[in-house]
Amino acid sequence: MLSPSKSLSGDSMSPTGDSCQGVRSITLLPIPMRAWSAAPLRLRTTPAARRTQETHPMLVRILVTALCVFLLAPGPGLAQELYDIVILGVRVMDPETGRDEIANVGIRGDRIETITSEDIRGRQTIDASGQIVAPGFIDVLAGIGRNREAHTFKIGDGVTTVLGMHGGPLDVERYAEEHGAVGPLVNYAATVSHSGLREAVGATDRYAPATPEQIEAMRPLAVQAIRDGAVGIGFGVNYTPGASYEEIFALFEVAAAEGVPCHLHARYKGNVFPLTMSLAAMEVVAIAAATGAQAQLAHLISSTVGSAPLSIALVEGAYARGVNVGFDFHVWTRNQTTLQSALFDEGWQERFGGAEYSDVYVAQTQERLTEERFFELRSRPGGLAVQTEFIPEEEMIMGLLSPLGIVSSDGGGLVNGRGHPRSVGTFARFLGRFVRDLEVVSWMEGIEKITLLPARRVETAIPRMARKGRLQIGMDADVTVFDPTTVRERATYADPARMSEGISYVIVNGTLVLDRGAIVEGAVPGQWLRHPRPIS
Template identity: 25%
Template sequence: MTDYILSGGMVYDGWGGPPRRADIAVTGDVITAIGDLSQETAGRIFSVEGLAVSPGFIDIHTHSDFTVLDNPGMGSSLAQGVTTELTGNCGISIGLATSDPVFAQEKKWTERGGNPVQWERLSEFLGHVEAAAPAVNFGSLAGHGTIRKAVMGFGENAPDAQELLRMSAMLDDAFEDGAFGLSSGLEYIPGSHAGHDELTALARRAAAAGAFYSTHMRNEGDFLVESVQEAIAVAEAANAPLQISHHKAEGHANWGKIAQTLALIEQSREAGFDVMADMYPYSAFMTGLSVILLPEWARHGSNTDLAARLIEPLTRSRILDEIHAKDWDWSAIQIGTARHHREAQGLTLATLGFRAGLSPAEAAIDLLAAEDGWVSAAHFAMSEDDIAAVMTDSLTMIGSDGVAQDPHGPQSGDKTHPRSFGTFPRVLGHYVRELGVITLSEAIQKMTTLPAKRMKLTDRGALEVGRKADITVFNPETVADRATFDEPNQYPTGIELVFVNGRLSVEGGVPTGVRAGAVLRR
């Protein structure tokens, strides 16, 4: 007997065409019929007239490998309509960290949730995820930065032949374990030490495995164009499919450069290369405050090394001189997470400095030192025109760059980026309904079949008979994000039903507590 019938909805199959009115039957974990099912019976029938019925959203860019073991309910993802996440982005893969002391920061992150690193390769980590029973389908990339750290620590030199061989072997093991691709984070230590030859050699391994290369580029501001050129050069030399992460232009002086980078991407496509991108619909990014503020040399080594530099008088003075040499809008940088100084969360650096009786830069450095080098911050540095331009690119998909959260859990005190709760509803509500930047069919395609194509998922991402029953039902007239930078831990409105592998996981906009996600392997 059919388990569920969704009756009378406007069905968007995910391929970008117009919707059609149809019913959908779900039996077990698959879609078993689409059409007029008015004479059929089911365990439960939902009338979804006036609602959009879409494939479950695939979030191509997340960092939920940080939280899935202590928050397998993944409420902030589910409530957005997300049914699949790809983690391990930006060169950082928790599943490739080990018990080695070099991973002290990663162990600090996981131990905070009560989950010490007790795996030595990706397959073991994915086994822990399966045991935790995630609410959302879960896949992982292999992070170059994590691999480099495992082999070379925080070394700044290029790898020698033996080190590159060890990195390649570790990457091959990750692909054997099911990694969907190789990710790099060239703005972060130690990934920033990698050069063209190292990246190309590893991207070739990805291509040989039938995987792709995803990159958080070296720079998304003053050297954005050069960074896109570098990413394309690596991918073309390796003949690897390229995914440009969170494509954007940071800083007012760089607004408009998106026209140049989109042109570079199109040129590569016309030459026959597979270049795609993802983006999130916000004019502020969030990363480590040290990444935003400090010169690159000051961030070398571990977070503890960084904190020590900030309190050594001569080094501190040099860092301040270099910070003050730039023109900053201190009111545009807002403290996100400072776990030992919650009173600073939500303050701009302008306000932080005023309260401390210091310059904003001095106050920021003091906070970083007190937090052992780790503070997150939002930087309101992007243009709405650039956001729209990236969104209209036909092969740009939606990725939150977020982390699955519980709005009432132990991490709810963090001032996280609202993208963790609002990315997909924000696109559907603000950019589709209110601004008309793209159509609803185009938006759904960017959330479903495009990421499924990138991940080579043939059983998910579209509403077709025989595919897995990952389904999101939403009201196109009311869907909207509610999460803000001041109050980020809020579920959206308008997401009515979500099915993951055929099981009802969200009803009336609220997660049901069902955890039906599967671990996906390439």
């Protein structure tokens, strides 16, 4: 039995055996036991009354229990609600509502539970004074493969969701299993690739159209992949230039029927009339309009090379008139592809805006090619990754000024620490150079291009994306905190494996995965964002 001088601590037990956890230590003043039976008025007492006075320890026990309940009850100044993670004193920026204020953010489980100016407490506390908290960045065109290092680079760049919209394998369930086995840090999803569908039906010649029979055989394969979780159909038509309009049209019909988007590397590159990027944009706009499918032109600005004004105008004009089209692009002056691809067929220099052989670099070694070396390496079997310096920054700015322009990385990860720095530092580069330094767009507009806009482009196919790309109560706790004064890319073409600077904290599905710029070991919060609707 508890005596009047017993101390109550955070793990005291109630009379029923329940713990009074959370109660600060309280010491009841020691009172001589005789005092509890004193009768100041010296009234005459009956035997029954004397028996009641003798049971005073039970009265103390009841009072102590009541005190525990009172102190544990929620209320101002008594017990404050405890969140899993709180971010304090941070500039909150939500592009959907336009909210822009200094506040505190409380996260419980995998959701944002409060955004308030009131004091809040959490099991994990992040002091983010002077920094910006935004929705986690969404990379709508990237590959992370079965490589956890690729996940860490994305997290270090503020990215919480990676979408392989340029095309994944036909075996979607195996794709998900292999990515899950990595211990994913980011959320991930992929489309099924047009080239994979072609190969599956025997259309292996990239310069030849599929036969009518092969086209019909692709339809159920695409449907099956979508039923298994693919979130769209990804096309690399510039890599399979023989693909016919009928072939593209048929797969757009499948996508429209199943409610998933088509994401395209367009058929042509550059501004050499008549086979220009603008003509390729016309193809996509026309087929999208005719089928009702949603279409997205991938890495548009690395394909325009002089045709950006007309290409962007075509997409914007069609969108304004009800055609569901958009575009994305990266913000680097080099691309990366394989030297053996159709992009380097005859006439490539003109399509690349007058590029020279010396503008082509081997990705792994940064060897700068000569004409002789170009043809020597191109004649070898396989696929040698090369980078070409040719993308004008002026056209990137045109893309950023478009309300439809989305920034993506088009990055596929590094191999032995080598590759394109876009896989590591695209979003920090965009924020540091184009938002802060060049002031092409405002902070809110810049954040929108890497959060809300990509989320909206895919939320029909991936309903969970309606809870991402927003920093609001009830939304998924995918959150990025960055320092607007220091954010920048550190990755370079010569040394691409350098994590971005100024990305301080990243939270994925309510789990802290980047803490003061360092990866949190053991965290595996990433989830597969599959297309949910089975096909009847």
